Amino acid sequence: MGQFLKQTFASLIGSLAGLLLFSGLGISGLVWLLITATLPEKELPIQAKSILVFDLATEIRDSQLPTNLQQAIAGERQNTMTLRQVLESLEQATKDSQIVGLFLDGSKEGIGDSGYATLAEVRTALEKFRNHGKKIIAYDVSWSEKEYYLASVADEVILNPMGIIELNGLSSQQIFFKEALEKYGIGIQIIRVGDYKGAVEPYTRTNFSSENRQQTQALLSNIWQKFLTNVGESRKITPQQLQTIADKQGLVNPEEAKQSGLIDRVAYYDNVVAQLRKLTGEKGEQELSFRQVSLNSYLAKNIVTTKEDVSQPQIAVIYAEGSIVGGKGSIEQIGSDRFVKDLRQLRENPNVKAIVLRINSPGGSATASEIILREIILTKAKKPIIVSMGNMAASGGYWISTGASQIFAEENTITGSIGVFGLLPNIQKIANNHGITWDTVKTGRFADTDSPIRPKTNQELAIYQKSVNQTYDLFLNKVIEHRHLSREKVQAIAQGKIWSGTEAHKIGLVDRIGGLEDAIACAAETAKLGNNWQLQEYPQQRNIETEILDRLLKVQTSEQLTSLDPITVEFLKFKQDLADFQTLSDPKGIYARLPFNFDFD
Numbered sequence: 069m070g071q072f073l074k075q076t077f078a079s080l081i082g083s084l085a086g087l088l089l090f091s092g093l094g095i096s097g098l099v100w101l102l103i104t105a106t107l108p109e110k111e112l113p114i115q116a117k118s119i120l121v122f123d124l125a126t127e128i129r130d131s132q133l134p135t136n137l138q139q140a141i142a143g144e145r146q147n148t149m150t151l152r153q154v155l156e157s158l159e160q161a162t163k164d165s166q167i168v169g170l171f172l173d174g175s176k177e178g179i180g181d182s183g184y185a186t187l188a189e190v191r192t193a194l195e196k197f198r199n200h201g202k203k204i205i206a207y208d209v210s211w212s213e214k215e216y217y218l219a220s221v222a223d224e225v226i227l228n229p230m231g232i233i234e235l236n237g238l239s240s241q242q243i244f245f246k247e248a249l250e251k252y253g254i255g256i257q258i259i260r261v262g263d264y265k266g267a268v269e270p271y272t273r274t275n276f277s278s279e280n281r282q283q284t285q286a287l288l289s290n291i292w293q294k295f296l297t298n299v300g301e302s303r304k305i306t307p308q309q310l311q312t313i314a315d316k317q318g319l320v321n322p323e324e325a326k327q328s329g330l331i332d333r334v335a336y337y338d339n340v341v342a343q344l345r346k347l348t349g350e351k352g353e354q355e356l357s358f359r360q361v362s363l364n365s366y367l368a369k370n371i372v373t374t375k376e377d378v379s380q381p382q383i384a385v386i387y388a389e390g391s392i393v394g395g396k397g398s399i400e401q402i403g404s405d406r407f408v409k410d411l412r413q414l415r416e417n418p419n420v421k422a423i424v425l426r427i428n429s430p431g432g433s434a435t436a437s438e439i440i441l442r443e444i445i446l447t448k449a450k451k452p453i454i455v456s457m458g459n460m461a462a463s464g465g466y467w468i469s470t471g472a473s474q475i476f477a478e479e480n481t482i483t484g485s486i487g488v489f490g491l492l493p494n495i496q497k498i499a500n501n502h503g504i505t506w507d508t509v510k511t512g513r514f515a516d517t518d519s520p521i522r523p524k525t526n527q528e529l530a531i532y533q534k535s536v537n538q539t540y541d542l543f544l545n546k547v548i549e550h551r552h553l554s555r556e557k558v559q560a561i562a563q564g565k566i567w568s569g570t571e572a573h574k575i576g577l578v579d580r581i582g583g584l585e586d587a588i589a590c591a592a593e594t595a596k597l598g599n600n601w602q603l604q605e606y607p608q609q610r611n612i613e614t615e616i617l618d619r620l621l622k623v624q625t626s627e628q629l630t631s632l633d634p635i636t637v638e639f640l641k642f643k644q645d646l647a648d649f650q651t652l653s654d655p656k657g658i659y660a661r662l663p664f665n666f667d668f669d
Contacts (some may be wrong), residue, residue: 099338114166114369119360120157123147124208124215125176126363128186128188129153130428130458131387131607132663149364151458151584152185152605157367158193162200164370169347172222174208174215175337183459184291185478185569187217189583191298194221203347204340207340208232216330217295220302223332226340227322233330235310236318238288238295242266244274253498255523259533261540262487262564267344267463267661271491283565290568291480305329379526381421383591385584386606388425391661392432392464393438402429404436408443410606415447420604422452422595424587431463431661434488434539436489441546444471452594456587457481457578462566463660466577467543470550476587477569477578484572486547489541489562490532496522509637543660551576 117157161167172194175272179187198204198221206219209228216233219225228234249256249271256271276284282531296307305328313320313328322334341356346357361369390401397403413421425444431437447453449469455461455472460482469475469483475485499505499521506521517528524532547558553576561567561575572578580586592601 074483079638083090105422114164114366115356115359117164117168117359118166119169119171119344119348119358120167120171120366120537121171121360123175123176124172124179124218124361125556126154126179126187128182128190129425130186130389131488131605142642144525149367151189153367154190154363155193155585157199157363157370160370161366162202167202167361169203169205169344170194171340171344172206172219174206174211174219174648179212179214179218181265182214184214184217184295184480185459185482185583187214187295188480188610189585191218191221193220194584198223205340205347207335207337213238213295217299220299224333225303226333226335227325227331228321228336229334231322233320233325234313234318235320235330237314240284240288242270242276244270246270246272253495253501255497257491257492257524257529258489259487259529259536260487260564261536262268262562266564268489268491278382284572287566287568290570295568301619303329327341354422355575358434380419381595381597381601382417382419382604383422383423383588383595383597383601384417384420384604384606385426385588386410386414387428388440388465389428389458390470392429392436392468393437394433394436402432402436402440403435407440409445411440411443414606415443415450418453421597421601422449422454422591424454424456424584425469425590426456426458426587427461427465427469429462429465430460431465431467431485432542434464434660436469437464437467437660438542440468441471445550448473452591454587454594456584457483457569458584463487464565467546467660470546474580474587474590475578476580476590478581478583479568479570479571479581481569481572482580483569484561484567484577485660486558486562486565487644488536488543489564490656492524492532494520494523504514522568536602540658547577 091536095598123148128151128153129148132148132150151473161170194204204222205224205226206222206230207226208215208231210231211219211225211227211233213234213236216225216235237523245555258268258272260268263279266277266283268282269277296310299305299622300307300310309328313330317324320328320330322331325331326334328643338356343357344358344360347349349358354451356470387408388402390397392402392404394405394407395403411423414423444453452473453471455469455475457465457469457475457477458481461469462483462485466486471528508516508519514528514531516522517524517531544555544562545560547553547562548555551558561577569578569581573581580590588603592598595601
């Protein structure tokens with residue numbers, strides 16, 4: 069018994085000592101342990117005659133995502149890069165004598181959600197690399213259209229013998245909720261201005277209206293024509309020939325692809341590796357490896373972020389990516405309060421001489437858009453502010469663009485959509501069907517107008533329509549004032565109609581065709597900075613220490629998605645459509661937004 073008590077006491081003392089040790093370490097000690105675990109291994113310098121490997125499964129975003137702690141602890145790299153990181157890496161590699169070629173590796177999963185406007189900028193950087201005399205080799209088991217859009221730049225495009233090339237054109241599918249809402253007893257009342265404001269159609273129709281179908285067809289045709297032109301020039305095939313292939317074949321097998329000039333060679337991956345080994349000058353037995361450096365690793369080795377030099381003027385790039393909402397918003401939204409605060413700080417920072425506003429947004433809250441625009445106008449009064457439109461800058465995204473000194477867009481940017489709508493849901497029927505009723509006491513006819521428990525009366529709808537009309541007129545006036553266009557012209561190109569960057573340039577909605585780097589160069593020129601400036605990006609990514617602390621104090625979970633079957637993919641799209649209801653938070657219930665999740669493939 070005495071021995072048992074001794075062992076028990078010793079165990080208790082050991083446990084208390086461990087607890088005291090842990091307490092002594094505290095949160096900071098645990099953070100230090102985690103940081104130590106996440107430090108990358110020391111990497112060797114880039115060897116001479118190396119191949120830069122561009123994994124086409126990399127998702128290219130405008131701004132950085134928060135650090136993925138789970139991947140960091142596991143020692144994995146996020147397969148995501150910003151557009152500027154990709155462009156900077158390719159520019160550096162173009163000049164780097166250690167890099168003798170580029171391998172576009174499409175053998176993994178697809179190119180993700182990167183839009184054609186983003187890919188157009190990357191494609192231009194690849195052309196510069198090739199024109200500098202360095203070889204580009206592209207390989208895939210099966211080329212999707214987005215992947216092939218980049219791969220067509222290569223000196224040699226290679227396809228696996230079991231592969232195919234997708235060349236069947238672009239399509240856009242819209243989900244419609246009307247009958248589902250009616251079935252489950254959820255009422256939706258719509259108020260809008262503009263024949264082309266298609267964002268409301270999912271709730272009022274079961275298919276495209278003729279106006280929305282017309283504008284969507286025109287937009288897809290413009291983007292597809294850009295695809296045909298670019299690919300045709302690189303592959304020495306006319307757009308008409310490419311269109312014939314799309315209409316008659318759609319999915320092209322390897323031999324047909326070679327005969328038509330879409331690819332140069334049919335080969336296996338090991339054959340491609342052997343070719344790359346010749347390029348690097350490696351000898352010996354053939355192996356499934358070659359002297360290489362990934363685009364991500366090359367960025368870490370060569371693109372060094374310089375510390376802020378207060379003596380040197382700065383150009384600030386601030387990212388507006390996601391739906392526009394009131395308040396702070398989430399990390400993937402443009403929260404008006406947070407964005408205005410960041411913009412105000414840049415305006416008041418004497419070191420910042422010019423600002424580039426990169427917009428990639430379908431719009432959102434009209435009120436939040438106007439709040440942001442006001443801050444942009446105040447900023448422009450003190451220093452140049454140049455807008456660079458990404459894949460889309462439409463509706464509210466265009467609203468906030470109008471106050472800029474200059475607006476840049478890619479040819480396949482989606483923009484315009486100058487129109488507004490109101491969405492008024494009610495749950496009366498579904499509640500009544502389940503035995504739930506309400507009664508109301510009020511002191512005025514319209515005291516419960518904002519209640520979601522019943523439909524709006526005709527008088528109330530008239531009030532909302534008046535508010536929507538006023539908001540639409542405000543939108544028009546902003547475009548008229550800041551774009552220096554006549555009212556007649558703006559009224560003709562508004563009404564919620566969407567435009568490609570090419571068409572928007574023709575009608576005066578944007579000033580110049582060009583990408584992010586062009587906008588940055590314009591900012592430097594407008595501010596008369598010459599070559600004496602440095603670039604800063606906002607919002608700046610939080611460091612790993614801050615991320616670890618946040619996760620310790622508030623546990624978060626995230627879905628890690630790998631390859632998905634087509635049904636699951638469609639379900640996730642449906643889930644995202646439903647999630648967009650959460651962005652409908654405008655205090656007046658009025659929105660300037662594209663059709664939800666406007667996408668095409």
